[in-house]
Structure formats: structure tokens, C-alpha cells
Ligand code: FES
């Protein structure tokens with residue numbers, strides 16, 4: 036392995052600009068002559084807009100224009116599209132209500148945009164927005180899915196009876212019923228997967244610009260997938276053909292899913308810029324992010340696990356209510372269905388599984404993918420119910436898991452919920468994590484803690500995820516309205532340096548380094564001879580962007596394909612130059628060599644020849660060395676692993692202290708271990724945040740109670756310990772690098788492990804389950820409710 | 829509109845600002861120093877931390893006019909030409925950043941910590957960073973970077 040090749044801990048090429056404050060995030064960009072947009076947003080969760088009076092606001096200083104839905108309608112501006120069609124059990128398509136860019140007569144959640152003010156400065160736009168007079172007829176609101184499905188609940192969309200968008204299912208119900216009929220034991224559990232706010236540290240921002248001379252529109256936006264935004268906004272919302280629309284996603288300060296979707300503000304600045312013939316910029320306040328970025332999770336689930344007398348899982352039955360919020364965000368409908376139900380086999384051989392998901396509209400911000408997206412929900416429920424079953428049967432939870440793991444020699448393994456796992460070894464990662472955590476000697480630590488009046492517990496969770504959604508044909512058959520391949524262009528310059536254009540997008544993942552390592556390694560050139568370009572539809576032919584841990588498995592595979600084409604063409608050129616047969620040319624360590632001889636040409640010489648084709652097989656071969664590849668994967672990839680967490684609880688305060696967090700992961704081949712570890716650290720923090728701290732709460736009237744960092748508990752440095760990581764690789768069998776993806780794993784496995792540890796700690800009190808987040812108050816109340824009564828009481 | 833003058837990254841600067849202009853707006857909008865970021869509107873996130881007269885300060889919590897005559901250092905002023913400050917180098921070396929958005933504030937805050945406490949423990953670092961949010965790194969490598977940066981700053985003296 037070279038110092039910069041595959042497997043090396045290469046420090047990041049992008050870091051110089053970031054540590055010196057020279058990154059270029061969207062809000063750092065200012066266009067000549069630009070105006071600002073501010074949005075008037077609804078203060079009510081549900082209301083009819085009886086009248087919008089902009090007369091006074093329009094006269095405020097600096098104001099250029101105020102737009103409402105009527106202005107958009109006059110221009111035929113479309114609604115924001117949903118990218119995944121789900122069918123209900125009865126075969127009917129989901130209810131797909133319109134998602135207007137500005138509210139069309141009714142607002143349906145706090146923060147729903149009503150009017151866009153365009154002014155000279157941001158402050159002027161904001162002041163004018165505050166001067167718009169709206170006559171609201173406040174309507175009853177509903178925020179909880181369990182209430183929303185009741186007869187008589189406030190109706191958010193007339194076409195969605197009982198606020199139900201769809202009632203979906205997957206699996207063989209009869210087989211599951213039979214499994215339960217012969218079960219020796221059934222474990223039942225009701226649990227909540229708490230609603231979260233993604234909160235990337237960079238608030239969303241967008242700038243629209245229109246070139247009157249050429250008719251071209253440009254949008255700079257905080258996006259994880261600029262080409263997808265161009266497609267959605269161009270084709271469905273603004274009706275601008277792709278060749279007249281450029282979307283740039285420059286440095287983006289974190290995404291975690293929330294910057295995948297096409298948002299109203301992107302369409303508004305693009306459209307408004309053409310209207311007022313000046314660039315228009317919008318940057319969200321954090322308060323706006325809380326009420327306009329798509330949120331995550333929010334499931335209520337009932338699950339039942341059937342076991343035989345030896346603890347073998349026979350069947351799993353799951354029923355989930357999933358909150359979609361008020362509108363369908365871009366990929367919202369795929370999350371509680373195909374990214375959730377299909378993962379319910381987990382790491383286990385459960386032969387019969389049936390899941391039904393009822394997706395529900397509420398007067399809340401739309402819900403969509405947040406780091407893990409469906410898979411954390413699946414893993415959390417599985418790992419909680421397995422622990423509960425272990426407790427009920429008196430079997431060690433590690434042992435119960437091992438009895439049910441998919442055997443190491445069973446791959447490819449077909450689950451009863453559609454997926455086929457290509458490779459894995461769940462025994463080794465669990466053993467690694469348990470050993471690192473000294474699981475064997477835990478009881479002594481519990482005793483010691485008890486002697487100090489503390490409750491100590493240890494918990495584990497295994498997880499599997501499905502990454503790099505694919506193949507496109509399968510995703511299409513399941514309702515996806517997009518392809519899910521990736522693209523790469525390897526442009527070799529005459530002097531042998533390389534620019535790589537990737538359709539993936541880095542918003543923290545370090546692609547400029549990992550992908551450069553890959554190119555340098557494969558072509559045998561120094562890493563500083565490789566530049567990675569991403570995030571601009573004006574430069575990159577196409578791309579599907581970055582989410583679902585797809586960049587390396589899908590985007591990396593496309594890069595390999597393009598590199599293979601470069602090498603294949605290089606061999607032809609070398610054969611001509613060296614007067615040898617093409618079949619005799621070997622490419623190794625940056626040299627094209629005639630096999631078995633020392634006759635060779637360097638990569639640089641071949642590149643130069645391609646562009647200065649004096650001695651060149653011009654009859655058979657075009658000049659130049661610039662290759663493009665699209666890669667559509669044959670299957671998902673299946674990263675998996677085990678997390679172990681040890682906690683100590685102070686019964687007087689209810690505070691949970693993390694004593695240790697261990698993760699052992701299987702990501703397949705790893706290109707840059709330093710970057711992979713960073714991804715796991717960040718995922719763990721988000722998963723632990725969900726388990727202990729984070730909760731997005733609305734009151735019954737639909738007001739967002741956790742609308743700032745004062746109220747929404749983000750994990751801080753002193754909430755977390757340092758983490759202990761390990762990896763064990765089984766290679767993906769169907770992509771050229773054997774890679775699986777690592778971006779979401781930390782957030783998928785850790786909530787279950789934390790909560791299992793907490794329940795274990797409190798098990799001496801008879802506690803069987805606690806819902807997330809395990810806040811000090813919730814823990815303290817649980818302890819009070821379970822404490823043995825004192826004799827005097 | 830009042831005029832305000834201060835020294836920013838060693839250079840005397842002045843500008844006419846509305847009285848309500850925050851220091852962070854003055855830096856970003858008037859001076860074009862966009863390395864100082866805005867991550868919130870409640871003074872919670874620390875993306876905006878700069879050094880004012882020797883103390884790290886959230887530049888969203890102070891008005892530009894309050895900084896009349898002050899000596900301000902932003903992330904752009906930390907490196908010595910192309911030679912990174914040891915704390916910047918440590919963040920790069922230890923992968924203390926991912927998206928980079930929190931990074932300027934983290935580094936400015938860390939430099940101030942080490943000035944005040946040259947050998948901070950892990951717990952002291954974590955406690956100090958209470959006012960700096962990062963959503964990407966889980967803080968693990970930020971803590972490692974600051975430990976290493978503290979050592980390097982000590983060695984440089
Ligand atoms: S911008 Fe968040 S603390 Fe200053």
C-alpha cells in the first residue's frame with residue numbers, strides 16, 4: 036500500500052481551505068446587484084388565509100416586490116414533487132396532495148411559507164414581511180399520528196380520509212400467523228421512535244440569478260444533489276429546460292439527509308430573480324431551519340416476536356404509524372416503507388416477517404430521510420424487542436442474538452422482506468465489540484456501582500443497513516421515480532494530471548480526498564495530480580448526489596468503470612507506440628509495459644500522445660483521454676456491525692452517564708480509515724443524541740416547542756465520551772471495490788445499544804422499556820414509578 | 829449611520845454601519861471575511877467565534893459599534909501566510925473537521941482555551957467546547973486535535 040493509496044490514512048485535501056476560513060458556502064457568495072428574500076411564514080399550524088394584504092408592506096423602504104401564491108399561479112409555477120409512489124395494501128396509489136411553493140389559501144404547519152418579500156437588504160425584506168397583514172381563520176390542528184387517524188380528527192387534506200396517505204404492507208401475513216400459532220413464546224413491545232431535527236450546522240441558503248442576455252438561470256443552493264434539484268425544479272416546478280438551468284451546490288455545511296430535498300426557497304429565488312431581473316438571495320435563520328427543514332423519524336410501532344422454546348425466532352409482526360407531516364417531501368414516502376420494512380430481518384434468520392405501515396398527515400413540518408432513514412427505526416425496534424425477549428426467556432442477550440444470526444456460510448442470503456444480502460459476518464463484529472467492552476466481567480462493575488448507589492447497565496445492538504439504493508430497475512418497480520445510478524468522468528490532461536468529475540456531492544464526507552486516493556492508486560500517479568470536482572451541473576455531466584451512504588459503493592464504482600476505460604484506451608495507444616500487440620500490454624504502477632520485457636511507456640507519456648497524436652493509431656482511435664461512465668449497481672450493499680454501550684445512572688438526578696461506547700463495523704473494503712472513523716464518530720453522536728437528548732416537540736395546537744438550540748438538545752462535547760472503534764471486513768461481492776458504505780452506520784446501531792444499556796441498568800427495578808429520549812426527567816420518573824415502596828410509606 | 833473603526837487581522841479598518849449591525853455581519857458583509865460563520869440566531873452554536881482583545885467571543889453577540897478601537901482576529905488572520913497556526917494544523921492532522929462549517933469557531937475557541945490553560949485535559953476541553961456545536965464529528969477528533977494543538981502551541985513558545 037502506498038502512502039496515499041487505497042487503505043491509507045491520507046489527511047484531507049479540502050482541509051486547508053476550511054481551517055483557514057476560505058471555504059465557499061452558499062451564504063459566503065454574493066452576486067453583483069443582488070436583492071434579498073425574506074419569507075413570511077405561518078405562525079399557525081392550520082389556518083385558512085382569508086386575506087393577504089401587502090399594501091403597507093410594499094411601501095416599506097427597499098422593497099422591490101412581494102409575491103404570493105397568486106403570482107406563482109399566473110406563471111404556472113408547479114408544486115414541489117414527491118419522488119416515490121407507494122401503493123396501499125389494496126393496490127390503490129397513495130394520496131398525493133399538492134405541495135405549493137407558497138401556501139394556496141391554507142397553511143398546514145407552523146413555518147409554511149405564505150409570501151416572499153424581495154428587498155434591497157435582508158433586514159428590509161424581513162421588516163416588510165412583518166408588515167404584511169394576513170387575516171387567518173385558525174383551524175383545529177393535529178400533530179400526533181395516533182390522534183390524526185381517529186374519526187373526527189381535523190382533516191388536513193380533504194382527499195386523505197383519516198389523514199391517511201397510504202396503508203402499506205410487506206411480507207407474508209399467513210406465514211407469520213402460522214409461525215405465531217406454533218410459537219413457544221411471544222414477546223410484545225410498543226415503542227416510539229422520536230421525531231428529530233437534522234440541524235446541519237450550516238442553515239440552508241439559496242441564490243437565484245437570471246442572465247437576460249442568454250436566458251440562463253443559475254441557482255446556488257445548499258444541496259446534497261444539485262442535478263436532482265435541477266431535474267425536479269426544472270421539469271416540475273419552473274418548467275426550465277436543463278440546458279438553461281445551472282445548479283451549483285458549493286461547499287455545503289453538513290446535510291444528513293435534510294439537504295436532499297427540493298425546497299420551496301430554491302424555486303422562489305430562481306423564479307423571483309427572473310421576475311425582478313436581479314439576483315435574489317435567501318439565507319435561513321436557524322429558527323427557520325427548525326420549521327422548514329424536513330425532519331426525521333416519528334414512528335409509533337407495535338411489534339411482536341414469536342420464538343420457539345430454544346429462542347429461535349419464528350416470526351415477526353410489526354405495525355407502524357409513520358408521521359409524514361403536512362406535505363410529501365421529496366423522498367418521504369420511501370422512508371417508512373422500502374427503507375424500513377425491508378430491513379426488519381436485521382442480522383437474523385427470522386423466516387416469516389409481516390410489516391404494515393400507515394403513513395399519516397399531520398400539521399407538522401414534513402418528515403423525510405434523516406441519517407439512516409428508516410433503517411435506524413428498523414434496527415431500534417428489532418434490537419429492543421430481541422433484548423426484551425432475552426429478558427423474558429432468561430437468555431443472555433448476546434447468546435440469543437448468536438442463536439439467530441444468519442450463518443457465515445449462508446450468503447447470498449434471501450430475507451423474507453425482499454432483500455438479498457451478499458455478504459456479512461455478524462458473529463465476529465458482535466464478539467469484537469463485546470470483547471472490547473469487557474462484557475464478560477460486566478457484573479462486577481454493576482455490583483461496584485450499586486455499592487455507590489448507582490445503576491450500571493450494559494447494552495448491545497447489531498444492525499444491518501441497505502445502502503446505495505439500487506438497481507434502478509428494482510427501485511423503479513417499487514415506486515421510485517428516479518434512477519439511482521451514479522456517474523463519473525475522468526479527464527486526463529495532456530501532461531498526465533487528472534480532473535475527476537463526480538455526480539456525488541461532498542458536504543463533509545471528504546470525497547476530494549477519498550476519490551483522489553482511488554484515482555491516484557489506480558492510475559499510479561501522485562495524489563496531488565488529481566483534482567476532484569463536484570457539485571455543479573455546469574461542470575459535471577450528471578449525478579444523483581450523496582445520501583444513503585452511496586458515494587463510494589455507487590459513485591466509487593462509476594469512477595472505477597471510467598478509470599478502466601482510460602486504462603483500456605491507454606493500452607491501445609501504448610501498443611501502437613511500443614509496436615506490440617494490445618493483449619501484451621500490462622498496466623501497473625503507472626506504466627504501460629509489454630509483458631515480460633522492460634519496454635514501457637509512463638502514464639504521462641500516453642496522456643501526451645493522446646493529445647499530441649503524431650504517432651497514433653488515428654484510423655482506429657480518437658485522440659484525447661477523457662472517459663465517462665455510469666454505474667447502476669446490481670444490488671444494495673449491506674454494511675453491518677455491532678455497538679455496545681455501558682451506562683451509569685444516578686437515581687437522584689436521572690442523569691445517564693456514558694461509561695463507554697464501542698462499535699465494530701463491517702464496511703467492506705476501506706479506502707481511507709481516518710475518514711471512515713470520522714463518519715462513525717459523527718453517526719454515533721447523532722444516534723446517542725436521539726437516545727438521550729433530542730426530541731422535536733409540538734404542542735397540541737401545532738406550535739413547535741423545540742424551535743431553537745435553547746430548546747432542542749443537540750449533543751455537545753461534554754455530553755459525549757470518546758469512542759472505541761473496530762472494523763472487520765467482508766467484501767461486497769457485486770461492486771468492483773468490495774465497498775459497502777459507512778455514512779449512516781453510527782446513527783443506526785447506537786440508539787438501540789444505548790436504550791438496551793439503560794433498560795439493563797434499571798432492570799433490577801423491574802423496568803422493561805423506556806422510550807427515547809432518555810432524558811434525566813424521564814429516567815427519574817421511571818425510577819420513582821418502579822422504586823420498591825419504603826416500609827414507612 | 830455611525831462609523832466604526834477597529835483593527836482586524838492586523839489591519840486598520842473602518843466602515844459605516846447601522847447601529848444594529850452585529851460584529852459578525854460587519855466582518856462578513858462589510859469586510860468580506862466570510863470565514864466567520866453564522867449557525868444560529870440564539871448565540872448557541874459558536875460558529876461565529878473570533879478573538880477580541882485576547883478573548884474568544886461569539887461575534888453574533890456583540891454589536892460592531894461596541895468594537896470601536898478593538899483588536900479583532902478572525903480565522904483568516906490566524907495563519908502566518910501559508911504556514912498554518914499549530915491549532916489549524918492539528919485540526920487537519922487529526923481530522924477534526926468534516927463539513928468545516930463549525931471549524932473556524934472551534935479553532936478560534938480552542939486557541940483561546942490553550943492560551944488560558946496550556947495543558948487542558950479531555951474533560952476540560954469538552955467542558956470548554958460547551959458553546960461550540962458540531963453536527964459532523966461527534967467531537968471525538970476535535971478533542972484529539974485540540975490536545976495535539978495544545979502540545980504544538982506549547983512547543984512553539
Ligand atoms: S452564530 Fe451561533 S453562536 Fe453566533
Ligand code: FES
Nearest residue numbers: 926927930962964
Ligand atoms: S465539521 Fe460539520 S459541523 Fe463540525
